[in-house]
Amino acid sequence: MRRSNIFALLSLLGMVFCTAMSVYASPYFLIDSEAEWTQAMSLGRVQPVSAPEWQDYMIQWINFLQEGEPYPTNVFLPPELYVWPGGGGGGLNPEDAGLVMTWRAPRPGSYSSAWKYEYGLDPDLTGCTINVTVTAPQFDPSNGNQVNNVSFGIRDVNGNIRAWHWNCGPGAPIQWNTPTQITINPMVLSINATNPVASGFANNPMFNIAQSANFIVDENAVWVAQQGVPPPGQTVPAMWNYWHNLYVTPPIPGKNPDPIKWSQPVVEYQPGLQPPVFLGWDERSLYKMPPICADDWECTDERPVTDVHWWGSFVGWTQPQPPQLPRAFHLAIWTDVPAGPNNPFSHPGVMVWEHFCNTYTWNFAGYDYDPRHQTENEACFQFHQYLPREKWFYQDPGPQGRNVYWLSIAAIYDEPEVQYPWGWKTRPHFFNDDAVRIWQVFDPAGNSGWPPHVGWLWAQGQPIVWEGKSWDLAFELTTTAPQVGTLTIKENHRIYDHFWWLGDPDPDNEMASLLGMADAVEGIFWNSITLQASGSGNDAFDIAAINVWADNDNDGKVTPGDTLLGTGTYPVDDGTVSINLVPAPLIPAGSAFPIVISYTMSPTAAVGSTYRFAVAGAAGVGQVSGMPVAVVIDPAGLTGATKIVGLKPISIGTAKKLPIGMQFLLDGKICTANFQTNMGLFYIEEPNRSAGIGVNTSGSAVPTPVNIWDRVSVLGVCSLINGTELVVTPQYITVTPGIAPPMGSPRFAVGMNNKWTGGGVFGGQPAVYDNAWSDVQSVGLNNVSMLITTWGEVTYHQPGFALPPMIPPIPLGDMFWINDGTNLLDGTTNMVGGRNVGVAVWLPRGYPGLPNPGEYWGVTGILRTFRSPMSFPNPEPVRLLIPRMPSDLVRYN
Structure with missing residues (x-):
């Protein structure tokens, strides 16, 4: 490809064309009008480039090409410069004033010529913008008689250059016979420093833009015949090029940051x-x-x-x-x-x-x-x-x-x-x-x-x-920065960890009840909330929708009067989602707005999978300031409930009938006793008092925080401990705080005589023995693990009575037996070898006021079992009543 080059060596540009002195006042100037071009030439700012200068310029192009095409070498001819006042019709007769550079060749060939702008000192051009407009002629489209390249270079006081060149013609950055404005950012060391993008870029690594001295503007043309008459109205053909303007402007500051x-x-x-x-x-x-x-x-x-x-x-x-x-x-x-x-x-x-x-x-x-x-x-x-x-x-x-x-x-x-x-x-x-x-x-x-x-x-x-x-x-x-409000996100109603199962009658499955609170500074439009998912389940696949509701009745639940504000899904497992609230609720200054977040679960969620989220952020805009407000999550790391995928719930009685090791879910049972600190168990019961069962947490490093009357749900399997008592080995436990239930529920223990305690075989729960010495089993309804009350005369007591080894163990305690005349025998003996008669009652070691023989007592507690000393070859479960608190023991004489 034939090319011609324009190199303008950018240095200190200081022109204010009022007086010669003002030229030296600044690196920034504009040359555009006939008067300005004429003054620049008369002051010696615009001059022809000499042959030695051009040769040095070309050597640096060859040695320091950084990117793009090399600048073609050819023969240099000294230029003639003059100012054209403008007024032509365009094209090869430019409309506006500018600089004409001509160079006459003795014979056909490829020739270059150049002019320069001299600062006269060494200005710092850091951050400036350089603009120059050029018309590159095509003298004859039939024979290639045309300007092929233009270049623009900056030369510093030590002669080092930084320069760009542009090809001319169809498909090139500069079109023939058309004014083209070139904008240069000299701080960018690339062909992309210019618009249009340059065809080549050279840079001497020693070039110092802070000590620029002049611009070199170069053209490369092919001269084929005696064609191309320079404007205005010249008669002798010559190669020529036209420069409409040249201006250097300082960096423009960014927008003021003040409000x-x-x-x-x-x-x-x-x-x-x-x-x-x-x-x-x-x-x-x-x-x-x-x-x-x-x-x-x-x-x-x-x-x-x-x-x-x-x-x-x-x-x-x-x-x-x-x-x-x-x-x-x-x-x-x-x-x-x-x-x-x-x-x-x-x-x-x-x-x-x-x-x-x-x-x-x-x-x-x-x-x-x-x-x-x-x-x-x-x-x-x-x-x-x-x-x-x-x-x-x-x-x-x-x-x-x-x-x-x-x-x-x-x-x-x-x-x-x-x-x-x-x-x-x-x-x-x-x-x-x-x-x-x-x-x-x-x-x-x-x-x-x-x-x-x-x-x-x-x-x-x-x-x-x-x-x-x-x-x-x-x-x-x-103005001053507006006083911007603060949006605080806090828990509203507590949503407790809970189970979900396929066919759950609660389709909304509340996960969190939150308050968005605006401080006293201004009202706040609450625009969005951001959640960070966690848990063992796959949040992206198992959660069909995350719904945010306006809790219009402020009850912490999704009810028919609530309004859906936004919905979303997690993009990936354990991902983050921001849900836009539409319309954005307006929280008046000093007020709060309640929302409920619920999950809609997918039927593909696997049993035992867990899902939870933390409130990772929120966004709001001040009603007065119009600015994004500060957001506080209180406390940091605020989380919603944990949702666990379970099975369709069954009753305790049904669970006891399942094969040992078969998974099930008990939902909403009532805690009747908590013996985790000394026995590794707590006990739950049906609200209708039809059955009870222990939950074995002895394998957990931290006891489940549960209190009497709390509502408990358990996903787990049944295990037979010590061969005598059926309990739940839990996989997941959820607890909802409760209050003492109404009459007719486990608020009051079931009262019964000694013989009615225990009962026969029920599912995996073995029968209790009424007489371990003669292998007589109990019959009737089995009430092992239930909260009961029974009465009788103390037949024996013994501090520090050691029961047979049990898993989980029962520590050494103080024991006494009560008998109501049914004369139950559990196979234990007293210190003189006599058989203990009645129901065994266990108390913590050193219990004050251990009941004495001959006294009449009523005892409330959980009916457990232990392995009778007479058990052989199979375990023989016998009764062990465990009171929960001192008020469970009542003396009647």
């Missing part, structure tokens, strides 16, 4: 350009002579105006460094006079606040595009005034929370006339009525005068309108 109170900034004419180009013009606004410009804005809260930011230009000024700056600016805020029958347009009323700011700051912001076409390439600047605290403007937001004010800004110069006066930047209409020019004001006494002060009134002016359309002025008001 915004009102914002109507400049509007980009074509978004994405660097530097930006803004749609609008500058409206002259000077304090010492009318008019002063003003625009309306709306106050929506009581926070003060602490800073003012505005945009403006200097009439006729094109350079990225400002000309003579105003000594100060006058800022003023006025009341509003709305449009009405006697006011064709709204305008300022009375000035209520003013500030003379001589500590303002400024920065280059971009360029203007004047839709009226009265000015061209005016540089735009942004101005900032940070008000001292005593000058903050505190406004009245009005009875409806909104109020309209007007801001006026006027430049103050010491001189009555300046060459480039300041003007406030216009922008397309943004709010309410047009911006205005204030031409006349009255003092408080009603006298006409100028300039205005606090207390002065509007007298006469006009709206800013162009072609029948309203225009506003560009400014922003910033």
Whole structure:
């Protein structure tokens, strides 16, 4: 491919084309008009490149190519430079002014030529943006007589270069005979530093952008025949190229981070350009002579105006460094006079606040595009005034929370006339009525005068309108950070761990009852809640839906009156999900909003799988501040209930009939006793008192926290311990706190005589022996593991009585026997060899007031069994009554 190269060596660019001195004042400049190009040449800023300079430039291209295609080598010819005033029809006769570079070849071939821009010192171009516009001619499409490459390079004071080149022609970055703007970010070491993207990039590693010296702009053309006449109206054919403009602009600061109170900034004419180009013009606004410009804005809260930011230009000024700056600016805020029958347009009323700011700051912001076409390439600047605290403007937001004010800004110069006066930047209409020019004001006494002060009134002016359309002025008001509320998520009603099974009559399966609480600062729109799943089950597959409900009756349950706010699913097992609440509930300041979170389970969930979540976060927006609020999860790590997949529940009696080791679920049984600390067991019973059973937790390092009357659910299997007592070996246990149940339930033990205790075989529970000495078994209903009361005379007592070894063990205790005349014999003997008669009662070792023989006692407790000493060859279960507390023992004589 044939190419031609343009290399502009970027160095310190300092041009403000007023005087030769101003050229050296800054690295930033613009050359665009005929006068600016002519001045640049007359000052020696734009010069031809010499053959030795070009040779060095090419050597560095060869040695330091970093990316893309190499720059083609060819023969260098010295250029001729002159300024074309513009006015052509486009293409090979450019419309706008620019620099023509020609180079004449003695014979056909490939030739290069170059010009340079000399700074005259070594400016720092760090962070700058370079723009140049080029037209690359094609002199004859039939024979390849054309410019093939252009290049642009920056050379530092030591001669090191950083440069880019672009191919020309169809499919290349630069099209023939068409003006192409090239934007360069010299800090990016890549072909991607430019727009359009460069075809090649070279960089000497010793190049120092902080000591740039000049730009080198190079072209590579093929000369085939005596064709291509340079503009304007030259007669001798030559190779030539055209440069429309060259400008270097400083880095533009980012957006002010202060909280915004009102914002109507400049509007980009074509978004994405660097530097930006803004749609609008500058409206002259000077304090010492009318008019002063003003625009309306709306106050929506009581926070003060602490800073003012505005945009403006200097009439006729094109350079990225400002000309003579105003000594100060006058800022003023006025009341509003709305449009009405006697006011064709709204305008300022009375000035209520003013500030003379001589500590303002400024920065280059971009360029203007004047839709009226009265000015061209005016540089735009942004101005900032940070008000001292005593000058903050505190406004009245009005009875409806909104109020309209007007801001006026006027430049103050010491001189009555300046060459480039300041003007406030216009922008397309943004709010309410047009911006205005204030031409006349009255003092408080009603006298006409100028300039205005606090207390002065509007007298006469006009709206800013162009072609029948309203225009506003560009400014922003910033304020203090709004006081932002805090959303606290806490538990509301306790949802306890529980079981779910296929066919569960509760389809909603509540997992958590939560409160969203807004502090006293402001109301809060609660937008979302985030949950982090855990547990052994697969959350992504086993949970069909996570539902968030507005708990309208605040009962901690999903009821018909509740409202579904949002739903979601976990993306992966143990994943996180954020559920949007729609509509977002509004929590008034100092109030709370209750929600319930429920799971809808999938039928594929495996028995024994567990599911839980932690509240990982939430999001809300302040009703007043409009800002995201702080979120507090209290306590940190707040979790919902654990859900366990079980089987369809059965009764205790049914469980006792199952084969040993067969899994089952007991749901909602009542705890009647807790002996975990000394026996490794607690006992549960049916609410109708039809059966009871022990739960063996001796294999657990931590006892299950359970109290008498709590509701207990157990997933497990039955085991026969010591060959005498059927108990549950649990896999999972859930406990819901309970209260003493009503009469007719296990609140009161079942009273019975000694013989009725025990009972015959029931499922896996063996029969109890009435007489272990003669192997006589009990008959009737089996009530082992139930809470019972029985009575009798104490026949014997013995402190420190050792029972046969048991698993889980029963510690050494104090024992006594009571007999109601049924004369039960359990096979134990007293210390003199006599047989113990009655029901054995176990008490903790050292129990005070151990009942004495001959006394009559009633005893309440859990009927357990132990292995009779007479058991042979098979275990013979005999009665062992375990009281739960001192009040379970009552003496009657």
